[in-house]
Every structure is written in C-alpha cells, then in structure tokens.
Amino acid sequence: MSSEDAPLDKYLPQNGNRGYRVSRYDLNIEYKMSSNRIAGTALIEGYATESRDKFSFDLSPHLTVSKVIVNGKRPERFVHRAGKLRISLGHKRKTGDALTVQVNYAGTPKPINGPWGSVGWDELTEGVIVASQPNGAASWFPCNDHPSSKAKYRITITTDSPYYALANGKLKSTRTKASQRTWVYELNEPTSSYLATVQIGRYARHQMDKGDVPMYGVIPPRLRKIFDHDFARQPKMMKTFTKLFGPFPLDSYTVVVTDDELEIPVEAQGISVFGANHCDGRRGWERLIAHELAHQWFGNSVTSRQWSDIWLHEGFACYAEWLWSEESGGSTADVLAKSARASLARLPHDIVLGDPGPKHMFDDRIYKRGAIMLHALRLELGSKKFFELVREWTKKNRHSTVTTADFKRLAANYSKDSLKGFWDKWLDRKDLPKL
Numbered sequence: 001m002s003s004e005d006a007p008l009d010k011y012l013p014q015n016g017n018r019g020y021r022v023s024r025y026d027l028n029i030e031y032k033m034s035s036n037r038i039a040g041t042a043l044i045e046g047y048a049t050e051s052r053d054k055f056s057f058d059l060s061p062h063l064t065v066s067k068v069i070v071n072g073k074r075p076e077r078f079v080h081r082a083g084k085l086r087i088s089l090g091h092k093r094k095t096g097d098a099l100t101v102q103v104n105y106a107g108t109p110k111p112i113n114g115p116w117g118s119v120g121w122d123e124l125t126e127g128v129i130v131a132s133q134p135n136g137a138a139s140w141f142p143c144n145d146h147p148s149s150k151a152k153y154r155i156t157i158t159t160d161s162p163y164y165a166l167a168n169g170k171l172k173s174t175r176t177k178a179s180q181r182t183w184v185y186e187l188n189e190p191t192s193s194y195l196a197t198v199q200i201g202r203y204a205r206h207q208m209d210k211g212d213v214p215m216y217g218v219i220p221p222r223l224r225k226i227f228d229h230d231f232a233r234q235p236k237m238m239k240t241f242t243k244l245f246g247p248f249p250l251d252s253y254t255v256v257v258t259d260d261e262l263e264i265p266v267e268a269q270g271i272s273v274f275g276a277n278h279c280d281g282r283r284g285w286e287r288l289i290a291h292e293l294a295h296q297w298f299g300n301s302v303t304s305r306q307w308s309d310i311w312l313h314e315g316f317a318c319y320a321e322w323l324w325s326e327e328s329g330g331s332t333a334d335v336l337a338k339s340a341r342a343s344l345a346r347l348p349h350d351i352v353l354g355d356p357g358p359k360h361m362f363d364d365r366i367y368k369r370g371a372i373m374l375h376a377l378r379l380e381l382g383s384k385k386f387f388e389l390v391r392e393w394t395k396k397n398r399h400s401t402v403t404t405a406d407f408k409r410l411a412a413n414y415s416k417d418s419l420k421g422f423w424d425k426w427l428d429r430k431d432l433p434k435l
Contacts, residue, residue: 022143028040030158048096059105121139147304158182262274262277299314309404
C-alpha cells in the first residue's frame with residue numbers, strides 16, 4: 001500500500017480518505033417511506049491537500065452512483081466498489097486547488113454492519129433514524145467518513161408530507177408540493193460526518209425553553225405529557241453544564257424521541273435521540289439525558305482526531321452524569337466515582353484507557369474508567385483549577401479535533417507538579433489505580 005493510501009485510523013482502517021479536505025457538504029435527498037428508497041445529489045466542496053489525480057469517498061455498496069462531476073467536468077473514470085467511490089481525474093490537482101465534486105446516487109439505504117453493531121441509516125416502524133457512530137455516515141451520503149474531517153452542511157430532505165423531517169442546524173425553509181414536503185437545514189459549525197443526521201417520523205416540534213440556549217423537543221404527540229415531565233430539568237442541566245464546561249457550542253439544542261424503543265440514546269450535532277422507552281414518567285433515564293447533553297461539548301464540538309482517544313468523549317460524558325447528580329441533590333461525584341471504581345475492580349483489567357483497541361472502543365469500562373480518571377484529576381488539581389482547565393479545553397478547541405496529548409499538555413499548565421506519573425498509571429496501564 002502506498003503512503004498516500006495508508007489508513008487514517010488504525011481502529012477503522014477502511015474509513016477516511018487522504019488527499020483532500022472537505023469544507024462543505026450540500027446534500028439534497030428524496031426519500032420514499034413506503035419503499036425505503038433514497039435518491040440523492042451530494043455537492044462536496046473542498047480543496048486538495050496533496051498533488052494527485054485520484055480521490056476517494058466512503059459510500060455504502062447498497063447505493064448506486066449514476067453520475068460524478070468534478071469541477072464541472074466528467075472525470076476520466078469512477079468506480080464504486082467495496083464501500084469506496086474512487087475517482088480518477090486523468091490529470092493531477094495541485095495542493096490547494098479547489099475541488100467541487102457532484103455525486104448523483106440512489107438505492108435502498110441500509111445500516112453498515114461492524115464489530116459495534118449496525119450503524120447509519122435505519123428504518124423505524126414508521127420513520128427513519130440515523131445514528132452513525134463510528135462509521136455509518138457512508139450509509140446515506142458520500143463522505144470522508146472519519147472524525148478528523150469536519151465540514152459545514154446544508155441538508156435538504158424531501159419526503160412524504162405527513163412526516164416531520166429533522167436534520168442538523170437551523171431550519172431555513174419548508175415547502176409542500178402535492179403529497180411531499182421539503183425541509184432545508186443549514187449547519188455552519190464544522191462537524192464530523194458521523195454526527196450528521198436525518199430523523200423522520202410522525203413528530204411534532206415544540207419549544208422546551210426560551211433561555212440563552214433555545215431547546216426543542218421533536219416527539220410523537222402521544223408522549224408529550226411524559227416527555228415534559230421526564231425532560232423538565234434539562235434547562236437547569238444546561239445552566240449547570242454551561243457554568244462548569246463553558247458556553248454551549250451551538251445556537252440551539254433538540255431532543256428527538258422516536259415512537260420505537262431504542263437500546264441506547266445517541267448523539268448528533270445539536271441533537272440527541274432517545275427511544276420511547278426512555279420516557280417512563282419517573283425520570284428514570286435522567287443520567288442519560290445528562291450524558292447526551294454533555295456530548296455536545298465533548299465529542300461533538302471537541303472531537304477526538306483518532307478513535308483510540310474515545311475516552312475524551314465518553315469519559316467526560318459519563319463524568320457529566322455524576323456532576324449532574326451532585327448538582328440535582330443526588331449522590332456526589334466523589335461517591336459515584338468510588339462506587340464505579342469498586343465495580344470496575346471486580347471486572348477484568350485487560351484494557352488500556354489511552355488505547356483500548358477497536359474491540360473495546362465502546363466498552364462501558366472505558367466510559368467509567370475515563371470518568372474516574374477525570375475525578376482523580378479533579379482531586380489532584382482541586383475543583384477550581386480542574387473546571388478552569390475544562391473550560392479552557394472547550395474554548396480553545398471549539399469545533400476542532402484533539403488528541404489525548406493535547407489534553408495532557410493543557411493540564412500541565414494547571415499543576416505545580418509533573419503529571420507524568422498520573423497519566424502513566426491512568427492512561428497507559430491495565431491495572432486500575434486507586435482513588
């Protein structure tokens with residue numbers, strides 16, 4: 001394999017592509033609910049980062065490409081095979097040259113199967129859910145499907161008019177023609193492809209809070225009363241996290257509740273998606289409401305450049321659960337950290353937090369161990385300095401990508417003593433350190 005085609009990520013070596021940077025995706029999608037058929041046109045704007053005559057995009061084999069145009073001309077050749085759309089221009093583009101790629105495609109979108117289950121575009125009983133972490137974006141549009149590649153989005157969805165269609169960003173316009181309705185969304189914050197989403201269902205949208213960050217619910221009308229109770233404390237949660245983590249990184253926040261049950265909720269840029277089972281009328285899933293909200297800072301705005309650093313997403317989101325418990329009158333973060341450590345002590349110690357491997361990337365032990373380490377760092381630095389560090393982290397890296405090494409360098413500014421021993425025992429060893 002040539003260096004120009006070497007994998008971007010050892011955890012997902014088949015994902016991501018070299019040689020260019022995408023600045024914007026303009027996606028125009030028509031979706032037929034009855035047949036689960038998609039017809040799309042993707043206009044991808046970017047520039048070459050290397051001098052080369054070949055470029056690739058990730059795209060599911062369940063979708064068929066009918067036309068490719070590059071900078072207004074048909075390329076010499078394109079081949080769509082094994083999840084890659086490979087384009088040969090016939091001449092080299094120089095570093096810095098603009099690239100505008102149009103891809104017309106259609107087919108029956110299906111989730112992409114992998115070690116972590118099925119991810120991407122999936123059918124509900126009556127509707128669609130798109131949950132793409134870590135490699136499902138290619139199930140519905142051609143992309144550079146790797147978290148290190150962030151871009152802006154314009155998403156236009158046309159579907160049957162009884163259904164509500166939601167995508168990332170601001171709703172710019174809607175129009176109805178015959179039995180179809182078109183929704184146009186604009187997302188100007190740079191976003192990784194796995195966080196781009198479409199949600200379609202028999203939903204109604206209502207505003208939950210008119211505070212500094214407007215919050216909305218997109219839910220089945222039958223769940224409205226239960227939803228209002230179970231998510232009632234989310235505005236207070238937002239104020240708490242804004243105080244602890246810094247300003248919310250987006251203009252608004254939307255919670256979707258599907259009419260189907262879901263095993264776990266999922267995050268997208270500016271959106272969290274829960275199942276009907278997460279509305280129980282008892283606030284029984286409030287910790288997950290906190291978890292998904294926290295991901296808007298940790299994972300969505302500040303995104304790991306490599307999947308090996310997944311603790312930067314999940315450790316912080318899990319720790320946010322404990323911080324909310326502490327704020328809302330439940331157990332303190334200290335009590336919950338000690339309890340979590342006691343539970344982990346009874347499980348196998350066969351993973352390294354700083355590089356768990358693809359098999360264990362979403363292991364609950366990564367979530368908990370990451371959160372425990374953050375609490376240990378809080379004890380090490382003191383609460384005042386710890387939260388100053390967190391707020392500088394989210395401000396300095398807003399809408400960008402980061403590594404564990406970046407976090408370690410920033411944390412060094414908040415400690416009088418070297419933290420090398422701390423990182424060694426928490427990030428690089430399998431043994432579980434004591435608190």
